[in-house]
Amino acid sequence: MRRLIPAARAAAFLALLCVLITAASRVLRMKESEEKLKPFLDTAKEADVLFLGDSQVYYGVSPLEIYRDYGITSYNLGWSNCMLPMTYWTLMNALDYAEPKAVVIGVMDVGYPLKLSDSFGEVHTAFDAFPMSPTKLRAILDLTDTQETDQYGKTAEELRWEMIFPLIQYHSRWSSLSQEDFKPRYNAQKGAAQRIHVTDPDASHLGAYEGDRSPENGPGYAYLRRTIEECQSRGIAVILMLAPHPAFDNTKKSAYTVEAIAQEYGVAFLNFVQMDRVVDYYTDCYDPASHLNPSGVQKVSDYLGRYLRDFCALPDRRGETAYAGWQKDYDAYIEEKLRTMAEQEDGLRSALMLLHDRDFSVVLTMRPGFSTSDFHIQDLLQNIAREHVHWDDEKVSARLNPLEGLQYADGEGAGYFLAVDRDRGEIHELYGCREEEFETSFGTVFCRMDGEWIDLSLTQDGKETYYFDTWEEQDEDAHVLVIDRRTGKVALSIALSRE
DSSP states (O other): OTTHHHHHHHHHHHHHHHHHHHHHHHHHSOSHHHHHHHHHHHHGGGOSEEEESSHHHHTTOOHHHHHHHHOOOEEEOOOTTOOHHHHHHHHHHHTTTOOOSEEEEEOTTTTOSSSSOSOTHHHHHHHTTSOOOHHHHHHHHHHTOSOOBOTTOOBHHHHHHHHHSTHHHHGGGGGGOOHHHHSOOOOSSTTOOOOOOOOOOOGGGOSOOOSOOOOOOSHHHHHHHHHHHHHHHTTOEEEEEEOOSOOOHHHHHHHHHHHHHHHHHTOEEEEGGGOTTTOOHHHHBSSSSSOBOHHHHHHHHHHHHHHHHHHHOOOOOTTOGGGHHHHHHHHHHHHHHHHHHHTOOSOHHHHHHHTOOTTEEEEEEEOTTOOOSSTTHHHHHHHHTOOOOOSOGGGSOSOOOOOOSHHHHHHHTOOEEEEEETTTTEEEEEESSOEEEEEETTEEEEEEEOSSOEEEEEEETTEEEEEEOSGGGGOSSEEEEEEETTTTEEEEEEEEOOO
């Protein structure tokens, strides 16, 4: 009996030591992984769809937009620089907690010749917050079974031990801990993130490609096949996706190979690079070559939502008691959109881009003399009310540019007025020297133009509010009223300038 006491004490000491090391590791590690994955781990069984892939998926698909329009519940598990081997193991770890009916897999980097990107830190962000388990250990051992080194000279073997014992990587962070290390800002967009900017695309890479497909060289193709086979063995529907972007020829060549693989396994492949009407690259690009801004995200998410509804027979969870938290999350998401609009400092183009949003109706005026012909301002104004495109042309009007008065107002140096009433599906334009009063779902709008200034008022619940009616208030290039469709009230009144 006496011999057992030291052994019990040693076992208790080791158990306490493990607890302390685990707790220290959680505090010291970088929080990007926990901020994204903890909301997923807490509600994993609610997700009927998982989105996986690299930054094009991470920044390009919004689960909350899909939920709003189709009631489909999903989570975005995409990460920057997440190659197909990492995507496979992300899915395998996620399946320890989730029971998705479908997965959507981004394939842009399928031809990448290595298992890992040139920054091993991305492996930490993808996996750190998953609890250690047999699946996670297999992922670590497999991903680090390579002679690769990253751009900082770290070897895969060093990464392996860091992943198993995170204190090796994070032990020196004591001096840089902040409040966010103890109270992380958890992802509120079901794993997605958005980038706010508008830039012109790299036009040299737009257009069709006619040529041979790529050979299946490198690990990406092998892990893509493993991912498809794993999903099919579990009865999970698979949709492969190449997100819209100005793609290089090697990406277009690899897309032919992915298409052949998809046909071999009988799974869907959505090649948005070949769909020239889903997005408009002159309004929907965050950067010249790769990523979408929120306008493009809305269009792609709508396309994916309808596709998942029609071809995967996924349930509409809106109104189900067990999913009541989704509406609360969506309301918080709308409030975040409004804060982004109110704090927008990226200029007129980005502000106009954000107005392409089904959650808001819009009233907008452009001052007399302001030219909309430069910097694709006309494209962005057209984009506010632009319809979304799907595969079924019978459901989509060919009139993607419904505004008729922009060129006249620009050519004559006249003011311009636009109201987009999303609840009624109506568009009102006014330009030249005119005045008009009309009814909308959010009240009575009055606008008068005399060639030098614009008067605008809105009457709601019997109260008329003048938003601007003097020349001094019209120094900015544009004024915008943003109406929250939940309430029918003006949520924002903002003045915008090109500078």
